Amino acid sequence: LSKLRLATIWLDGCSGCHMSFLDIDDALITLLERVDLVYSPLVDTKVFPEGVDIALVEGAVSSEEDLRKIRMVREHSKILVSLGDCAVTANVPSMRNPFGVKAVCERAYCENVKLNPGIPDQAVPKLLDRVRPIHEVVPVDVFVPGCPPSASVIQYVLMELIDGRRPELSTRTRFGA
Amino acid sequence: MSPVSNIKTLKIDGKDFSARQDETILEVARQNKIFIPTLCDLRGLSTVGACRMCLVEIKGTSKLLPACVTRVEEGMEVTTTSERLDRYRKSILELLFTERNHICSVCVSNGHCELQSLTQRLQITHVHFPYRYPKAEVDGSHPRFIIDQNRCILCTRCVRVCEEIEGAHTWDVMGRGIDAKVITDLNQPWGSSETCTGCGKCVHVCPTGALFEKGRSVAEMLKRRNFLPYLTLMREERD
Numbered sequence: 001l002s003k004l005r006l007a008t009i010w011l012d013g014c015s016g017c018h019m020s021f022l023d024i025d026d027a028l029i030t031l032l033e034r035v036d037l038v039y040s041p042l043v044d045t046k047v048f049p050e051g052v053d054i055a056l057v058e059g060a061v062s063s064e065e066d067l068r069k070i071r072m073v074r075e076h077s078k079i080l081v082s083l084g085d086c087a088v089t090a091n092v093p094s095m096r097n098p099f100g101v102k103a104v105c106e107r108a109y110c111e112n113v114k115l116n117p118g119i120p121d122q123a124v125p126k127l128l129d130r131v132r133p134i135h136e137v138v139p140v141d142v143f144v145p146g147c148p149p150s151a152s153v154i155q156y157v158l159m160e161l162i163d164g165r166r167p168e169l170s171t172r173t174r175f176g177a
Numbered sequence: 178m179s180p181v182s183n184i185k186t187l188k189i190d191g192k193d194f195s196a197r198q199d200e201t202i203l204e205v206a207r208q209n210k211i212f213i214p215t216l217c218d219l220r221g222l223s224t225v226g227a228c229r230m231c232l233v234e235i236k237g238t239s240k241l242l243p244a245c246v247t248r249v250e251e252g253m254e255v256t257t258t259s260e261r262l263d264r265y266r267k268s269i270l271e272l273l274f275t276e277r278n279h280i281c282s283v284c285v286s287n288g289h290c291e292l293q294s295l296t297q298r299l300q301i302t303h304v305h306f307p308y309r310y311p312k313a314e315v316d317g318s319h320p321r322f323i324i325d326q327n328r329c330i331l332c333t334r335c336v337r338v339c340e341e342i343e344g345a346h347t348w349d350v351m352g353r354g355i356d357a358k359v360i361t362d363l364n365q366p367w368g369s370s371e372t373c374t375g376c377g378k379c380v381h382v383c384p385t386g387a388l389f390e391k392g393r394s395v396a397e398m399l400k401r402r403n404f405l406p407y408l409t410l411m412r413e414e415r416d
Contacts, residue, residue: 082303085281085282088302088303089274089280089281089303089304089308090308091280091282092280092282092283094278094280094308094310095278095280097278097308097310098278098310098311098312098313099312130310132308133303133304133308135303136307136308140303143302143303144302145302145303147281147282169302170297170300170301170302171297171300174281174293174294174296174297175279175281175282175293175296176281176282176284176287176288176293
């Protein structure tokens, strides 16, 4: 039995979904008997590899960097999972949308800054006009709402996908759960 | 003189039921434990058919009709669940999410919200339509309450309870279509309203976190609605 290749990635989110993933505790060992974790903020690989079977995506699409990453994830992954409310609905990151990038950057980098105020034009990825949920940018296969989805939900999703089934989520989690 | 029967017999989802002629399909369904989703409906208030969640199919008409304002008729054949109804109801709910900014995770009503729980009940895990992200106001000028327009679904429960039960008519609806919003007095800050009695009934009938008490944090706003049928009943008896 060859192992499936699992990747996880973190876009505009708080890392809470990854923390919840780690909260599956000893089930991580069972999980790693079935999958190879080939890319993740939790491991040291720098480049998103090709031929990924399952990709968990935390966070919304907020910057040009996020856009580049999510397109690459989609291209290289068989099953793309929108993990958590930021990925599914854009959630808290989307709260900047009604104000516009200019107002938000001025607030963050000028109005509330005493030392060297100014909007950065290098090193920091350029923000998109609007923060978007993943499925507004690339096709998504599985939606896992929750802020964050509980460890047991993440474990259930992974085990179902590994066994080749579609997880049934509406009874297990919801927006804001 | 032959007595005219005021009892109607009808079929709901293939089963026979009898009902008084002044009853609606929704009332008969509820008495018989048949679930029809609703959002604007609230026992004790007038019905307006605003949210369209309770749409049902009736044999002989291609139009979908709201169960809350459609009275029973002799021989009526009602279908409450179908693929078509499910599709319409889900679309309506999803559109509600796109119209304003509903961020469940940071909402005072997280876990106690009718919009949120109905979304789960109808098995919605994401919204198919693009979000609009409108700029919506938050009015915290009232000493005890806040209205957050980001979370309003325009069910008009607040408007109805204020007029019909409290008798103040502080709330009303302004604008049309996508620009419609609930307002206090003539669109003045709630805190400067001369008609508001501060009774808080609007807060407690609101199905979402749009109306809430000051000092409540995420998931802390529990709404109490039991007072409403009781008040209505007391008034009916007095009449």
